[in-house]
Amino acid sequence: MRLIRAEAEALGYLNQLTYTLSGLASMATESAHWAEAAAFATQAVSLAERLGNDLVLGHTLAILCSAEYRQAAEGAGIGLAREALTHGQRSVEVLTRLPPSESLVLVHAYLAEVYAFLDDPEAAGAHYASALGLSDKLDLAWLRDSLVTEVGPKVRQLNSPSAQTP
Numbered sequence: 829m830r831l832i833r834a835e836a837e838a839l840g841y842l843n844q845l846t847y848t849l850s851g852l853a854s855m856a857t858e859s860a861h862w863a864e865a866a867a868f869a870t871q872a873v874s875l876a877e878r879l880g881n882d883l884v885l886g887h888t889l890a891i892l893c894s895a896e897y898r899q900a901a902e903g904a905g906i907g908l909a910r911e912a913l914t915h916g917q918r919s920v921e922v923l924t925r926l927p928p929s930e931s932l933v934l935v936h937a938y939l940a941e942v943y944a945f946l947d948d949p950e951a952a953g954a955h956y957a958s959a960l961g962l963s964d965k966l967d968l969a970w971l972r973d974s975l976v977t978e979v980g981p982k983v984r985q986l987n988s989p990s991a992q993t994p
Contacts, residue, residue, distance in 0.1 A: 846875040850888045857895055862902070865895035882922050889919035890935035897942045912942045933962045933971055937979050944979075949986035956983045 849872035856865035869892035876885035893916035900909035916939040923932040936959035943952035956979055963972040 842875055843879060843881065846872055846879060846881060846884050849875065850884050850891070853888060853891045853895070857891060857898075860898070862895045862899045866892055866899070869895060882926060886919050886922035886926065886935075887931040889915045889922065890931050890938060893919060893935060893942065894938045897938060897945065900942075901945055906946070909942055909945055913939070913946075916942060928962055928966055930966070930968060930971065933959050933966065933968065933975075936962065937975050940979050940983055944982040944986055947986065949983070952983045952986055956980065 849868050853865045853868035853872060856862075856868060869888050872888040873885060873892060876882075876888060893912045896908050896912035896915065900906065900912060916935055919935040920932070920939070923929065923935065926932075936955045940952045940955035940959060943949075943955060956975070959975050959979070960972060963969075963975060
């Protein structure tokens with residue numbers, strides 16, 4: 829991917845560079861390199877905006893939301909969680925202009941996690957329900973199962989009686 833990036837930059841192929849940067853951001857998230865993922869995603873978002881590529885823009889904003897949330901959850905601070913919200917909400921805005929996709933499911937899941945982290949059970953529950961509903965609509969049972977296992981406990985914990993006690 830880095831070789832493709834270098835070649836795309838050298839040749840001035842901005843569209844290919846946009847996809848490459850988004851791919852690098854995805855790969856960095858798979859390796860839990862959150863800061864690197866955020867850096868690649870930020871570059872891809874900038875190019876996607878410039879080129880008017882809503883598909884890459886929406887998808888990459890979702891990656892940026894996830895990377896920022898993960899950094900916040902590891903102690904980077906509440907400010908970064910709020911940035912994750914901003915990028916996640918913008919991703920939803922962009923992706924809802926396109927046909928429903930796996931990226932839209934994922935950004936709702938990421939937003940559910942961020943809102944759970946920020947202790948907002950209503951918003952977390954709404955985004956979690958949206959993620960589940962879309963995964964059902966798109967017949968993505970494998971993704972739904974993953975959401976129930978990974979995101980569901982975070983959302984349910986907010987609504988438990990013990991979470992309400994000071």
